[in-house]
Amino acid sequence: MSDYGYTFSMDQLWQIAGGQIILLIAGLLLIGLDLAWMGLDSERRTSRLGWVTVTALFAALGHVVYREWQLHEVVFMGVFSMEKFTAFLTATVLMAGIIASVLSLNYLHNNGRARGEYYILLIFALYGTVAMLQSVDLLMMFICLEIMSIGVYVLAAYLKDDCRSQEGAFKYFLLGSFGSAFFLFGLALLYGLTGTVNLTDMAVELSRGLFTRPEVLVSLALLMAGLFFKMAMVPFHMWTPDVYEGSPAVVTGFMATVVKAGAFGVFVKVLTVAFGPILYESGQPAFASTFHLAALAAYWKPVIWWISLLTMFIGNLVAVSQTNVKRMLAYSSIAHAGYMALGILAGNDEGRMGVLFYLFTYSLMNLGAFGVLFLIDGKERGAQTLEDYQGLGYRFPGLSFLMSLFLVAMAGLPPTGGFIAKFYVFSAAIKEGYLLLAALGILTSAIGAYYYLRVIYMLYMKDPVREVEPGPAAFPALAVLIAAAIAIIYLGVLPEDLAVLADTAQRSLALVF
Amino acid sequence: MDLYFWIFAVMAVAAGLFTISSWEPLSSALGLLTVFIALSALYLHLHAPLVAIFQVTIYAGAILVLIVFVLMLLVSPGERMRAIQENASYRVMGGILGLSMLGLLAAGTKGVSDLICARSLPQGFGHPSGFGDMMFREYLLHFEVVSVLLLVALIGAIYLAKKNI
DSSP states (O other): OOOOOOOOOHHHHHHHHHHHHHHHHHHHHHHHHHHHTTTSOHHHHHHHHHHHHHHHHHHHHHHHHHHHTTOSOOEETTTEEOOHHHHHHHHHHHHHHHHHHHHHHHHHHHHTOOOHHHHHHHHHHHHHHHHHHHBOBHHHHHHHHHHHHHHHHHHHTOOTTOHHHHHHHHHHHHHHHHHHHHHHHHHHHHHHHHSOOBHHHHHHHHHTTGGGSHHHHHHHHHHHHHHHHHHTOTTSOTTHHHHHHHSOHHHHHHIIIIIHHHHHHHHHHIIIIISSGGGGGGOOGGGGGGGGGGGGHHHHHHHHHHHHHHHHHHHHHHHHTOOBHHHHHHHHHHHHHHHHHHHHHHOSHHHHHHHHHHHHHHHHHHHHHHHHHHHHHSSTTSSOBTTTTTTHHHHSHHHHHHHHHHHHHHHTOTTSHHHHHHHHHHHHHHHTTOHHHHHHHHHHHHHHHHHHHHHHHHHHHSOOOSOOOOOOOOHHHHHHHHHHHHHHHHHHHOOHHHHHHHHHHHHGGGGOO | OOHHHHHHHHHHHHHHHHHHHOSSHHHHHHHHHHHHHHHHHHHHHTTOHHHHHHIIIIIIIIIHHHHHHHHHHHSOOSHHHHHHHHOHHHHHHHHHHHHHHHHHHHHHHHOHHHHHOOOOOOTTTTOHHHHHHHHHHTTHHHHHHHHHHHHHHHHHHHHHHOSOO
16 A cells, blocks of 8 residues: 655645744743743733734744635545544644743743743644644554653653652652553554554554554554543543542643543544545545445444443542542543543544534633632642632622532533533434433433532632632733633534534544545 | 474573573673673574674664673772682583684674574565665664654753752
């Protein structure tokens, strides 16, 4: 299948991979600017670097969204693609990146830990995520996964004099490397079997009879294990609570949204393109044989069934017993991954659309919640327990209202986007006949409502026990949080627009060649 | 049964287990060296002499030497070293390592491919020029992106390791 008649074309590179090129240039520029502005004090320098980051992210987002509509060819050298599925996820990730960087400006100021490296690592981690989402090539996926991971490992350890930040980051590093090794093993095995790392070529090779061999299942299992580590699915979730609690709050939000969206996007891509019959739907004669890959579903579906169930249950049940709000949100993010896995399990158009919709709304509400959390916190680990939250509702009505809204959205209550997102994935699962799993999932969602609403109860119906001093909230951070809140309500009331976009996006998966 | 493969495969796995189970950092490092040597022997077996050479020069030659240097700086060679020197199992290990090194050299000069079985491989397989061709044609983008990976790792390592930053 190695018909690599590709020629390198600068124009095509810019058309297809322009978003990541902008991020890469911005990252290199930041390194230079950090040096050039040595004269300024670190606070001012970092905030300037932060605004450069935000500008670059907006430019990349604009490029991705604008170029997407006039692309004729979507694959560059058989490595990067920019079909609508990738464009949707890239836009989600960049949006989360913009929110995170604006919040970071405020966070670094509140904690007095402004360093230029923060934004350099942040933008490179985003570069890795975007490039990973764009890859249609397992080897490139792995390299980009590592770029993203290394950036995030260091960001997790950003608070250098804080033991928990260090501990969490070290756990993340060890377990994350372990997870990446699984991915690499799976990739090596598949390359040995098929002789290619390109997803479409691999699908064709596999469907010509190779897919009946047990090695294919082993390699699929290894790839899945590697990605489940990043997605924080049970039983690969052990690192999540410590890392999410230890990391700086904004970085936690970044990890919980950008890294998760990246891993989910790649997982859907690998599973549907290389191990699924979706290319058959494109109607091209070259891909006719990929029809046979549907047989593999009998093997991976039960696995995802159980993993999804365990993730929903363990995430929600353990979250109930947490007294630290940040740790509670960590368990809640595990649970959310379980709901998203339902959409993947369904494996139909609606399921994939649900996953995309879920990732988008989840990014908004999760980053929003962590944004309010660090504002209430003042300095990291200043006020994170449920006790600290008692009675804040009347002293800080704005922040408390925002927090309540984000939590209500996470609980999946009706007027918010969180409800619609859950609705889509559950209905997709029910359509495919997973009634029991859907029922159990809704049950866990009820458990989830308990601990989300408990925070709101603490905020409004308890008397304060301790003086809490939130940090100063600057206008940009508040503006971003309010925008996220409005978007969540908008998506709860008028979800059609985004749903249609997500549906078009997932349909384009059949066109990756 | 492919005896050559099994010897070095078992050696690699056993040395790997020894590396992670040993309490003495220096013997761990030597275990790691054994893994590298065994792997390079396996690469030779796979008709990939260039990768085998890289494995020996970069991993065994550069990285491991660095590790051992750092260990020697940290561990003061005194009575503890004497105990290691007199340990019988380490002597056996060292003997095996030395012998397999010799065997490897012998096999390398004879040409492993002729020793085991003749395979029909594409013209120029494992040749450095073919390697470079592949690296800069099919895997050009991968090659470029890896440099970003190294850059990120470098920035991260400097940030974490430097005290006043």
